[in-house]
Amino acid sequence: MKTIETLSFLAQATFPQSTLDPAGQATERLADLGWLVYTIFTVVTLLMWGLIVWVALRRRGSLDRHAPVDAGGGQGWILVGGLLVPAAILSFIFIAGLQGMSAFPMTDGEIPAPEIRVTGHQWWWDVRYVAGGPNLHFRTANEIHIPVGRLVDIELVSADVIHSFWVPRLHGKVDLVPGLTNRIRIRADAPGVYEGQCGEFCGAQHAKMRLLVVAEPVEEYEHWLASQRQPASSPTTEFETRGYDLFMTKPCALCHTVAGTPARGGVAPDLTHLASRRRLAANVLENNEANLMAWITHAQSLKPEALMPNVTQFTGEELQAITAYLRQLE
Numbered sequence: 001m002k003t004i005e006t007l008s009f010l011a012q013a014t015f016p017q018s019t020l021d022p023a024g025q026a027t028e029r030l031a032d033l034g035w036l037v038y039t040i041f042t043v044v045t046l047l048m049w050g051l052i053v054w055v056a057l058r059r060r061g062s063l064d065r066h067a068p069v070d071a072g073g074g075q076g077w078i079l080v081g082g083l084l085v086p087a088a089i090l091s092f093i094f095i096a097g098l099q100g101m102s103a104f105p106m107t108d109g110e111i112p113a114p115e116i117r118v119t120g121h122q123w124w125w126d127v128r129y130v131a132g133g134p135n136l137h138f139r140t141a142n143e144i145h146i147p148v149g150r151l152v153d154i155e156l157v158s159a160d161v162i163h164s165f166w167v168p169r170l171h172g173k174v175d176l177v178p179g180l181t182n183r184i185r186i187r188a189d190a191p192g193v194y195e196g197q198c199g200e201f202c203g204a205q206h207a208k209m210r211l212l213v214v215a216e217p218v219e220e221y222e223h224w225l226a227s228q229r230q231p232a233s234s235p236t237t238e239f240e241t242r243g244y245d246l247f248m249t250k251p252c253a254l255c256h257t258v259a260g261t262p263a264r265g266g267v268a269p270d271l272t273h274l275a276s277r278r279r280l281a282a283n284v285l286e287n288n289e290a291n292l293m294a295w296i297t298h299a300q301s302l303k304p305e306a307l308m309p310n311v312t313q314f315t316g317e318e319l320q321a322i323t324a325y326l327r328q329l330e
């Protein structure tokens, strides 16, 4: 009974980062290739085991009654099964792979201007929306919103080491290489939140360099764009104002930017609309009050070697005030 329950749970469970569950045209091609390869390898495996069983059953008598190994015979099997068949199968898969690659619609001849520029950092994603005039540009982090059903061009660069942009349900991996500008063109066919992950080992916290792509209907997307272009909301209560003052006069503002305030630091994630994001710390923690406080005071336990230090100089009340200020940055 337990086994059946477990199996049905597994069957129902969704796999948020499965290439075999495509939500965009690029991953559809990858999934097609994947299923082709799995099918061929399953057939080959079954055939191999069939032959092994057949040989085991066919064997009769003891070894000394058989002809010596070097007496010849069986070379035909080796030539066909060991050389011709594998060469044919691997060539077929190679050509199918090349076809899939060339079908990725990276450009229509000319390189389009990107809508979004993503910069990889150890270990978070800086995201800049760069379409239209400079007055429309804005910056965010770790969460990318796109409209459903439309191709979106993203420029990929790195600030330090090689990272890899990977949202398995939307596209294959494209690396972010220092000194090089790469591009990826993604499209989500259905609204949803697509989980991504840095796909190239980039240091101690590579596994905690996660990414979210939120695909929304055009109206919702436009609404999101408009709200993100606004400067940060001002504190409304006395307690939030206290948090604001602490944020601006203590180390926070040296590294982080909050648009419309004196905080102009460029080396850490932009916090202008922090409260509107789903998660914290490159999508490792849910975005709630407790996690935000824990992140401020214990970033080095949650993500050792990240550039965010443990900020332990605040009293409990000061920490609560800063958190209250950050929590209203919708």
Ligand code: CUA
Pocket (backbone or CB within 6 Å): 120, 121, 123, 162, 163, 164, 198, 199, 200, 201, 202, 203, 206, 207, 209
């Ligand atoms: Cu960035 Cu792995």
